[in-house]
Amino acid sequence: MGKLSGKVAIVTGASKGIGAGIAIGFAQEGASIVVNYASSKEGADRVVAGITGQGGKAIAIQGDIANAADVQRIFSETMSAFGRFDILVNNAGIYQFAPIDDFTEEHFHRQFNTNVLGLLLASREAVKHFGEDGGSIINIGSSVTSTYPPSGVTYTASKSAVDAITKVLSKELGSRKIRVNSINPGLVETEGTRTIGFIGGDWQKKREAQTPLGRAGQPGDITPVAVFLASADSGWLTGETLLASGGLR
Amino acid sequence: MSKLAGKVAVVTGASKGIGADIARGLAKEGASVVVNYASSKEGADKVVAEIIKAGGKAVAVQGDVAKEADVLRIFSETKNAFGKLDVLVNNAGVYKFTPIEEITEEGFHNIFNTNVLGALLATREAVKLFGDNGGSIINIGSAVTEIHPPTSSIYTATKGALDSITAVLAKELGPKKIRVNSINPGMVETEGTHTAGFIGSDFQTTFEGQTPLGRIGQPGDITPIAVFLASTDSGWLTGETVVASGGLR
Numbered sequence: 001m002g003k004l005s006g007k008v009a010i011v012t013g014a015s016k017g018i019g020a021g022i023a024i025g026f027a028q029e030g031a032s033i034v035v036n037y038a039s040s041k042e043g044a045d046r047v048v049a050g051i052t053g054q055g056g057k058a059i060a061i062q063g064d065i066a067n068a069a070d071v072q073r074i075f076s077e078t079m080s081a082f083g084r085f086d087i088l089v090n091n092a093g094i095y096q097f098a099p100i101d102d103f104t105e106e107h108f109h110r111q112f113n114t115n116v117l118g119l120l121l122a123s124r125e126a127v128k129h130f131g132e133d134g135g136s137i138i139n140i141g142s143s144v145t146s147t148y149p150p151s152g153v154t155y156t157a158s159k160s161a162v163d164a165i166t167k168v169l170s171k172e173l174g175s176r177k178i179r180v181n182s183i184n185p186g187l188v189e190t191e192g193t194r195t196i197g198f199i200g201g202d203w204q205k206k207r208e209a210q211t212p213l214g215r216a217g218q219p220g221d222i223t224p225v226a227v228f229l230a231s232a233d234s235g236w237l238t239g240e241t242l243l244a245s246g247g248l249r
Numbered sequence: 250m251s252k253l254a255g256k257v258a259v260v261t262g263a264s265k266g267i268g269a270d271i272a273r274g275l276a277k278e279g280a281s282v283v284v285n286y287a288s289s290k291e292g293a294d295k296v297v298a299e300i301i302k303a304g305g306k307a308v309a310v311q312g313d314v315a316k317e318a319d320v321l322r323i324f325s326e327t328k329n330a331f332g333k334l335d336v337l338v339n340n341a342g343v344y345k346f347t348p349i350e351e352i353t354e355e356g357f358h359n360i361f362n363t364n365v366l367g368a369l370l371a372t373r374e375a376v377k378l379f380g381d382n383g384g385s386i387i388n389i390g391s392a393v394t395e396i397h398p399p400t401s402s403i404y405t406a407t408k409g410a411l412d413s414i415t416a417v418l419a420k421e422l423g424p425k426k427i428r429v430n431s432i433n434p435g436m437v438e439t440e441g442t443h444t445a446g447f448i449g450s451d452f453q454t455t456f457e458g459q460t461p462l463g464r465i466g467q468p469g470d471i472t473p474i475a476v477f478l479a480s481t482d483s484g485w486l487t488g489e490t491v492v493a494s495g496g497l498r
Contacts, residue, residue, distance in 0.1 A: 167498070170461055170496045171461050171496060173461070174460070174461020174462045174463065174495070174496045175461065175463055177462075179462075179496075211423070212419055212420050212422075212423020212424065212487055212488070213423050213426075213428075213485070213487060214423065214424060217485055221484065221485035222485070224481075224482035224483070224484075225482070225483065225485070225486065227482070228477050228482060228483075232473075233473035233474070233476070233477060234473070234474065234477075235470065235473075236462070236466055236470035236471070236474070236493050236494075236495055237474070237491065237492075237493055237496075238461055238462060238495065238496035239461070239492075239496045239498060240491060240492060242486060242489060242491070243486070243488070243489060244485045244486055245485070246423070246485055246487065247419045247420060247423045247428075247486075247487035247488045249416075249488060
């Protein structure tokens with residue numbers, strides 16, 4: 001235990017779902033956590049309370065990663081609170097599925113601003129704030145860049161951009177001791193996937209039938225993979241994209 | 250740590266190099282380990298002694314994975330010694346780089362029999378011995394399937410075959426709760442790469458110059474990844490190929 005003792009991690013979009021699970025998991029390994037949220041203050045505060053209730057350290061910091069000023073503030077508040085920074089989990093992301101017939105500029109900008117621009121802005125600030133020991137950036141991509149689902153063109157394009165960013169930045173930042181890897185989850189049961197209808201219907205059953213490990217994912221399946229990528233156990237990995245989907249590709 | 254308490258692992262080709270380090274690493278996490286070797290009895294006995302001295306459990310079992318009768322014996326001796334199997338590390342492999350003008354049938358069969366046929370035979374027998382709880386198969390591939398170095402046509406072909414085997418068997422064995430993943434190391438400093446002349450050569454200098462993390466690998470870089478893939482931390486991953494090369498691709 002304590003694989004992340006003494007480290008400070010920012011998890012974007014950590015008020016719920018996969019991000020919340022990762023925040024809690026990192027705290028259990030000894031990291032101090034910044035639980036970033038855009039609008040779900042209640043959820044973020046709940047995650048913080050859960051962590052501190054178990055003896056861990058966490059604070060909630062509001063900020064929309066698609067907004068450069070917000071991103072700078074997230075990082076300056078992190079340094080004020082914890083004095084150092086080691087791990088960035090680029091988890092904040094949105095998805096909206098629509099056939100190409102219904103594609104709009106608004107769909108494009110919304111998803112690309114959060115999923116790609118926001119990820120790049122956060123990564124830029126992270127690189128400014130890592131210390132001499134470097135750090136670890138973990139991008140949460142998606143298995144859609146393996147499965148290419150119909151009606152998912154904008155979302156999938158944004159996540160393919162994330163795959164490319166992972167690889168480019170791994171080459172660019174390696175000499176600064178900064179590793180950049182990604183986790184690409186498949187279908188995971190969260191408030192978000194329930195709301196959009198991926199969980200709890202025929203589509204879920206069809207996916208499960210195609211999944212070698214025979215079920216949908218849970219946030220708890222993703223968290224240990226994030227801990228691995230954040231810790232020294234993965235010290236020889238950079239530029240890696242881990243498809244965490246129960247084998248569905 | 251005790252991520253593999255109560256588990257039994259077979260590591261093929263574990264008398265030296267990456268295999269030996271993985272055997273020690275799995276034992277440190279609580280696994281009982283079969284240290285398989287083809288001809289280096291002294292090396293295998295040394296690994297077993299190191300494991301036992303550190304408080305772990307291990308036996309050395311001789312067998313050439315390219316020979317079916319040997320493979321049957323490796324697994325029957327595993328069953329006799331430890332009663333069950335949970336983890337197979339298909340590490341035994343040979344490499345020889347040959348320009349295309351000089352390849353021979355004998356050279357082909359030699360490398361394919363160990364690197365591909367051997368891995369398939371060992372996998373077939375492991376699947377029989379895994380219980381209802383399934384298991385984890387970890388294939389040791391190679392980053393050559395990313396880098397494609399000149400003069401490695403036969404060797405890289407064997408590792409390309411192994412990548413496909415990982416992907417196919419992940420789909421095939423998922424319903425039996427058997428996960429199949431691979432670690433694809435880049436250049437690692439071992440007795441083997443010293444003997445082959447890679448260490449200290451221009452090849453090494455070129456590799457390091459292109460590697461984001463600025464050095465070649467050590468067996469200790471690979472072992473924590475093997476522990477991750479053997480343990481339930483990677484329980485949602487199957488069919489994954491983890492390129493462990495300090496970012497060189």
